[in-house]
Amino acid sequence: MRRRLATLGAALLAAAASVLFFVPPAYAATGLHVSGRDIVEANGQKFVMRGINHMHTWYAGQTRTFADVKALGANTLRVVLSGGRWTANTAADVANVVALCKANRLICVLEDHDTTGYGEDAAAYSLDQAADYWISLKSVLAGQEDYVVINIGNEPIGNTNPGQWTAATVAAVQKMRAAGFEHLLMVDAPNWGQDWQYVMRDNAQAVLDADTRHNTVLSIHMYAVFNTAASITSYLDTFEDKGWPLVIGEFGWRFDASQVDHETLLAEAEARDLGYLGWSWTGNTDPVLDMATNFDPAQLTTWGQRIFNGANGIKATAKEATIYGGAGTPSTPPSNPTTPPAGNACTATYATTGQWTGGFQGEVRVTAGAAPINGWTVGWTYADGQTVAQAWNATVTSAGPAVTARNVSYNGRLAAGASATFGFLGSWTGANTAPALTCTAS
Numbered sequence: 001m002r003r004r005l006a007t008l009g010a011a012l013l014a015a016a017a018s019v020l021f022f023v024p025p026a027y028a029a030t031g032l033h034v035s036g037r038d039i040v041e042a043n044g045q046k047f048v049m050r051g052i053n054h055m056h057t058w059y060a061g062q063t064r065t066f067a068d069v070k071a072l073g074a075n076t077l078r079v080v081l082s083g084g085r086w087t088a089n090t091a092a093d094v095a096n097v098v099a100l101c102k103a104n105r106l107i108c109v110l111e112d113h114d115t116t117g118y119g120e121d122a123a124a125y126s127l128d129q130a131a132d133y134w135i136s137l138k139s140v141l142a143g144q145e146d147y148v149v150i151n152i153g154n155e156p157i158g159n160t161n162p163g164q165w166t167a168a169t170v171a172a173v174q175k176m177r178a179a180g181f182e183h184l185l186m187v188d189a190p191n192w193g194q195d196w197q198y199v200m201r202d203n204a205q206a207v208l209d210a211d212t213r214h215n216t217v218l219s220i221h222m223y224a225v226f227n228t229a230a231s232i233t234s235y236l237d238t239f240e241d242k243g244w245p246l247v248i249g250e251f252g253w254r255f256d257a258s259q260v261d262h263e264t265l266l267a268e269a270e271a272r273d274l275g276y277l278g279w280s281w282t283g284n285t286d287p288v289l290d291m292a293t294n295f296d297p298a299q300l301t302t303w304g305q306r307i308f309n310g311a312n313g314i315k316a317t318a319k320e321a322t323i324y325g326g327a328g329t330p331s332t333p334p335s336n337p338t339t340p341p342a343g344n345a346c347t348a349t350y351a352t353t354g355q356w357t358g359g360f361q362g363e364v365r366v367t368a369g370a371a372p373i374n375g376w377t378v379g380w381t382y383a384d385g386q387t388v389a390q391a392w393n394a395t396v397t398s399a400g401p402a403v404t405a406r407n408v409s410y411n412g413r414l415a416a417g418a419s420a421t422f423g424f425l426g427s428w429t430g431a432n433t434a435p436a437l438t439c440t441a442s
Contacts, residue, residue, distance in 0.1 A: 031145025032107070032184040033215045034245045039184065039275065041322055042146060049107065049247055049275025050318035051076030052291060052307065055283050056097060057086050057113060059295075063100055065281055068297040070104040071390040071425055072308045073315035075326070077101060078109040078151065078249065078277045083133030085114040085125055095140040102147055105324035105356075109186065109249075109277065110141075111151035117192060120158025127153045127172040135179045142180075146323045149184045151249065152176065155221060157190035157199075165190035166203040170210040177212050185216045188249060193221030201235065204244055219249035221279075222260050226251075229264040236268055247275035253303045255288050266312035278307045297392065298408075305410070309393065315423070325356035345369040346414075348378045348439040352432065353423070360386075360432055363423045364394075364405065366439060368414035373441040375412035376420075378405045380435040386428045394422035 031042055038046050051074040054065050058080070069077055079097050081089040089097075094110065101108035112133055114125035130153040134141070141148060152172050157165045169187050176185060187207060189195035204218050218239070226232050239246045248269060253262040269276045282290045291304030300308065308314050320326020347367050354361040366376050378394075382401040394405040411420040 031182065032147075032149060033213075034184065034217055037240065037243055037245050038273065039217060039245065039247075043322060045322045046273070047075075047107070047275075047321055048273050048317075048319065049076040049109070049277060050074060050314045051078065051106070051109075051276075052278045052314075053078045053080065053250060053280040055080045055280060057082040057089055059283050060087075060089070060093065062283075062295050063096075065295060066100040066104045066106060067390065068292075068295075069281065070106055071423075072297060072392050073318050073423070074106065074308075075318045075320050076107045076109060076275070076277060078111060080113045080154070081110055083112055083114050083125070083130065083136070085123060091137050091140045094137050098140065098144055098148060105320055105326070107149065107321050108144075108147055109149045109151050111154050111186075113154045115153030115156040117158035118153075118156055119162075119164065120160040124158075125153075127156050127168045128175065130156070131172045131175040131179075134176060134181070138179065138181065141183065145183050149186055149217075150176070150181065151186040151188065151219065153188065155188050155190075155193035159191055159197075162190035162197050162199045165199050166206055169207050173207060173211050173216060182213065183215075185211065186219050186247065186249065187216060188219045188221065191225075193219075193250060194223060194225040195220055195235075196225045201238055204239075205242075208244065217245040217247055219247050221250040222248055222265055223250075223252050224258055224260065226260045226265070227254075227258055229261055232261060232264050232268060236272060236274070240272060247277070249277055250279040251276065252279055252289050253306060255303075262306070266307075266310075270312040270317055278303075315392075320354055320361075326354050345371075346373055346376050346439040346441040348376075348437040350380065350434050350437055352434065355428075355432060358427055358429065360426050360428055361423065362426060363421055364437070365419050365421045366407075366414070367419045368416055368441065371416050373412075373414050375442040376407050376414070377440045377442075379403065379438045379440075382435055384428065384431040384433055386426050386432060388424050388426045391422060391424035393420070394424075396422075396424060 032039060040046050054077055056079045098108055112130040115127055115130050116124055118124035118126055134150055173185060189200040191197055195201055208216055251265055252260055279289055282292045282295050284290050290301055293299035346369060349365045351363050352360050353363050364378055380403050388396055388398055388403055393411060395408060396405045414420060
C-alpha cells in the first residue's frame with residue numbers, strides 16, 4: 001500500500017530552471033484527452049477530476065463503493081488494481097470495474113499498484129511489467145477511451161535512484177502506444193509519488209514528448225512532503241508556468257502538523273482547475289486515512305466529511321462528465337424559492353441538478369427562519385412516479401410517492417437564516433416535474 005515518508009534528508013529547493021512551454025499538437029483520436037494543461041472529453045468539454053481512491057484489489061467484494069462515492073458527489077474513482085504482486089485482477093474483473101464506473105456515471109482511473117516503490121521495495125514490479133499487465137487487458141479496455149484513464153503504475157519509483165524514472169516512464173508510455181492504446185495515460189512521480197527530489201518536475205517534458213498521441217497527464221501525490229502552503233503553491237506554479245497537464249492523484253489530510261496542508265491543496269486545485277483524487281475510501285492499515293468507517297457512507301470520518309462536504313470539496317465543485325449528460329447541463333432552478341419564514345420554522349427548495357435517461361440527481365436546501373432550529377424534516381409527494389434511490393446528508397425514506405427527509409447528526413442545528421443542503425439520486429419515467437415541499441422545524 002502507499003508509503004508515506006516519515007523524514008526527509010534534504011530540504012525542498014525552489015524551482016530555478018528556465019521556463020519551457022508544452023504546446024501539444026492537434027489530437028487525432030477520440031475520448032478523454034489532453035488539451036494544453038487541461039483534460040477534455042471528446043466533445044472538447046473540460047473535465048476536472050473530483051474523486052477519491054478505492055483499494056479494489058484488496059476489497060474486490062466491496063462493489064457498492066462505486067454507487068456510494070457517486071451518491072456523495074464524486075465524478076471520478078481511482079481504482080487500485082494488481083497484475084500479480086497481490087491477487088491479480090483478471091480481465092473479467094477489470095471489465096466489471098469499468099462497467100460499475102459507467103453504471104454509476106464515474107470516470108474510471110485504473111491504476112496498477114504493483115509498481116509502488118520500485119528500486120527501494122524488492123517486491124515492486126517495474127513499469128515495463130506494468131505495461132505488460134495493461135497489454136494483457138487490452139481486449140476489455142479498447143473502446144472505453146471516453147470513460148477510462150490508464151494510470152500506468154502507482155508511485156513507480158521509491159527513494160533509491162529516482163533518476164531512473166524518466167527513462168522508465170518514457171519506455172512504458174511508448175510501449176503502451178506501440179500496443180495500440182489510445183487512452184489518456186496518467187504517470188505518477190517518483191519518490192513514492194511525492195517527487196521531493198524534483199525528478200518529474202525537471203524532466204516531465206521528455207515524457208510528454210515521448211507520447212506519440214500527446215495524451216499523457218502527470219500525477220503528483222501530496223502527503224508529508226507538502227506540509228506547507230508554500231511547498232504546494234511553488235510546486236503547482238512550476239507546472240502551470242510550463243503549461244504541463246497535472247492532476248493530484250493522491251493526497252491525505254492534516255491530521256497532525258507534519259502532514260499535508262490539505263486546505264491549501266483543495267483551494268489551489270479549485271482555483272487552478274486541477275483534478276484531485278483523495279486517498280482513500282476505507283481499508284487503510286493506517287485508519288486515519290479512511291473516509292468511511294467499514295465502507296459505510298453513513299459513517300463518514302472527519303476526513304470523509306471534509307473532502308466530500310467541505311469548502312472546495314467534492315460536493316461543492318464536482319461536475320459530472322458530459323458523456324453521462326452532466327457538466328455543461330444547467331441545473332433546474334429551485335421549484336419554490338422563498339424568503340426565510342418568521343419564528344421557529346423552516347422552508348425548503350427543490351432543484352434537479354442533473355438528469356439523464358431514466359435517472360436524475362436532486363438537491364434540497366433547507367433554510368431556518370427568524371430563529372435558530374435544532375432539527376428539520378422535509379416532505380414531498382411525487383406526481384409523476386419518481387423514486388429516490390440513494391441520498392446523502394439526510395435520512396430519506398419513501399412510502400409510495402411520499403418522501404420524507406430528516407436531518408442527520410451534523411446538519412440539523414441551523415442559526416436563524418442559515419441553510420443546509422442534502423442530495424439524492426432518483427429515477428423517473430415520462431415526466432420529472434418538481435414537487436411542492438413542506439418543512440417542519442424542531
